Amino acid sequence: MPSALEQLPAISALAGQRAPRGMLVDLAKLEREYYARQPDVEDPTQLVRFGTSGHRGSPLRGTFTEPHILAITQAICDYRRAHETEGPLFMGKDTHALSGPAQCTALEVLAGNGVQTVIQQNDGVTPTPAISRAILVYNRYREKRLADGIVITPSHNPPEDGGFKYNPTNGGPANTNVTRWIERRANELLRNDNAGVRRITLEKAMKARTTRQEDFVSPYVRDLANVIDMETIRSAGFKLAVDPLGGAALPYWEAINSLYGLDITVVNLHADGRIRMDCSSPYAMDWHGIVTPSAGLLDPNHYLAVAILYLLTNRLHWPPQAVVGKTLVSSSMIDRVVYKLGRQLYEVPAGFKWFTPGLFDSSCCFGGEESAGASFLRRDGSVWTTDKDGLIMCLLAAEITACTGKDPGEHFRDLTAEFGSPHYTRIDASAKPEHKARLENLSPSAVKESTLAGEPIIAKLTRARGNDAPIGGLKVVAANGWFAARPCGTENLYKVYAESFRDQAHLDAIVDEAQEMVNRALAS
Numbered sequence: 132m133p134s135a136l137e138q139l140p141a142i143s144a145l146a147g148q149r150a151p152r153g154m155l156v157d158l159a160k161l162e163r164e165y166y167a168r169q170p171d172v173e174d175p176t177q178l179v180r181f182g183t184s185g186h187r188g189s190p191l192r193g194t195f196t197e198p199h200i201l202a203i204t205q206a207i208c209d210y211r212r213a214h215e216t217e218g219p220l221f222m223g224k225d226t227h228a229l230s231g232p233a234q235c236t237a238l239e240v241l242a243g244n245g246v247q248t249v250i251q252q253n254d255g256v257t258p259t260p261a262i263s264r265a266i267l268v269y270n271r272y273r274e275k276r277l278a279d280g281i282v283i284t285p286s287h288n289p290p291e292d293g294g295f296k297y298n299p300t301n302g303g304p305a306n307t308n309v310t311r312w313i314e315r316r317a318n319e320l321l322r323n324d325n326a327g328v329r330r331i332t333l334e335k336a337m338k339a340r341t342t343r344q345e346d347f348v349s350p351y352v353r354d355l356a357n358v359i360d361m362e363t364i365r366s367a368g369f370k371l372a373v374d375p376l377g378g379a380a381l382p383y384w385e386a387i388n389s390l391y392g393l394d395i396t397v398v399n400l401h402a403d404g405r406i407r408m409d410c411s412s413p414y415a416m417d418w419h420g421i422v423t424p425s426a427g428l429l430d431p432n433h434y435l436a437v438a439i440l441y442l443l444t445n446r447l448h449w450p451p452q453a454v455v456g457k458t459l460v461s462s463s464m465i466d467r468v469v470y471k472l473g474r475q476l477y478e479v480p481a482g483f484k485w486f487t488p489g490l491f492d493s494s495c496c497f498g499g500e501e502s503a504g505a506s507f508l509r510r511d512g513s514v515w516t517t518d519k520d521g522l523i524m525c526l527l528a529a530e531i532t533a534c535t536g537k538d539p540g541e542h543f544r545d546l547t548a549e550f551g552s553p554h555y556t557r558i559d560a561s562a563k564p565e566h567k568a569r570l571e572n573l574s575p576s577a578v579k580e581s582t583l584a585g586e587p588i589i590a591k592l593t594r595a596r597g598n599d600a601p602i603g604g605l606k607v608v609a610a611n612g613w614f615a616a617r618p619c620g621t622e623n624l625y626k627v628y629a630e631s632f633r634d635q636a637h638l639d640a641i642v643d644e645a646q647e648m649v650n651r652a653l654a655s
Contacts, residue, residue, distance in 0.1 A: 156291045158228045164190035165232050165293070166197050172322045179203055179317040181310035183482035185296030187285045190229070195285075195293040198325055199317075200233050204240040205328045206316035207281065207297055210309070211246065216300060218278040219247040221265045223257025223347065225284040225379040229293030230256075233283050235333050237295075242336035243329035252344040256379035259284065259296075260506065260520035261351045266302040267491075267514055268350070282518075284379075287502075303487025303517030352386045358507075358515045359526045360534065361391045367533035371395045372422075373525065380522055387526075419503050419521035421528045426540025431503035432462035432555055437542040438524065439497055440468050441531045442507060449496045449512045456486045456498035459595055459606055460557075460615045460628040465499070467550045477597040481617065485598060487517040501628070554638040555630045562625040567618035569653050570625055571603045577652040583609040584631070584640035607648065612637060614645035 170177040170193045177193045188194025224230035241248045251257045262280045269278040277300040285294030297305045320327050375381040388395040421429045454477035455469045469476045479485035489495025499505035504519035532538045575591040586609035595602050604617030614629040627645050631638035
């Protein structure tokens, strides 16, 4: 790579240990900075920027402050008005320290604009799929006055970060046309000192007729039986364990246990963790992580392949023509499973938003990311959520085991016996903004090589094969291996993903050649 690019370690030296006190975030200071810090509008990095999953940042970097949330929320109100979205807005927050203050700020603006807003009662937290489902259920038989939503979460980002996402009337992450509209309007407001923001006090907002507090937990939990075979899980009498990892799903697992009579032990009943994990790493999963007796903690790619195989052979009411969605950096084991079953693969760029339209109209029965984010249709073939849902993926593992007598780890061993064992990795490297910009805009013709790790290259891609959308990087494919390189949307990093269906030595060769190819392509 160019000298400005430096590979970062894949695993922290502190992995598996308690974090040193010096690494912990001063949450009181963080909240003070959220309210006090003013972003520098002359610095592009401190403007509103929607990545693959909303606007993320930290007050400590001047990228997630109250002025940002005031501007984004007003921009959402303006977008709703311009597109005649007149139904309620469902808003949920996670357990990150900044999510509570951000919800308060957003509520002041939503109430100031007269937007009917529904939040979790008793200042509770709400996982992303509960908001997606609430939007879809409300809109199911309506053509007018449709609902939309806001999800306040930076996902897997560390505790000093905040995040703010908009989910339009289809219930999923907003597409790039929508986010560009909101981003542009929000930055106009920021540059004008938020003079165009309509806002009332939090006290008035909480008492406003437009603000409602409801229970999101019970409706979601009761509806789970329409997407997962809960009775079969209960009848199997399994002893199950769940670690919510300090996330917003904690109250949901308690309700699931109670309503369905399961034997689930919920561990680590903490409101929030101090250290977050990178969900795209093979060593950690933010949306779902499956631990089985046969294999321990499953790689997310392995579980996605098993889940797809099971669902396509057991959901008999799903539309037979529905495609199976995967991101282009997910394992090719998924391709082999899908083709074996005679189904069509739908490969898209990174970001769950690409699956939303298909899940919404049931033309896509499953959408999964290598980072362990996935969702799928209800048992009757209709839409469940159009955003990722870790709860159903965890419960599906129990259903698979109950219905087949083998856990997902054993099923994956069967797949490797049939298709071979994949060797997969992801490498992060530091990158200057100019290198990221060049990588994002590469042309296939910039790659002059004709072979990859001793095999003929069969595809050089800068657009996804499923929907022809720009991938914001490069993917190079050979018969038994591939690599993809793309810049990170929120940090000065780029990521190299690679997979071999031969062995570790072949994977290492792919990674080495990938870095050389990207280096030469950027230099050209």
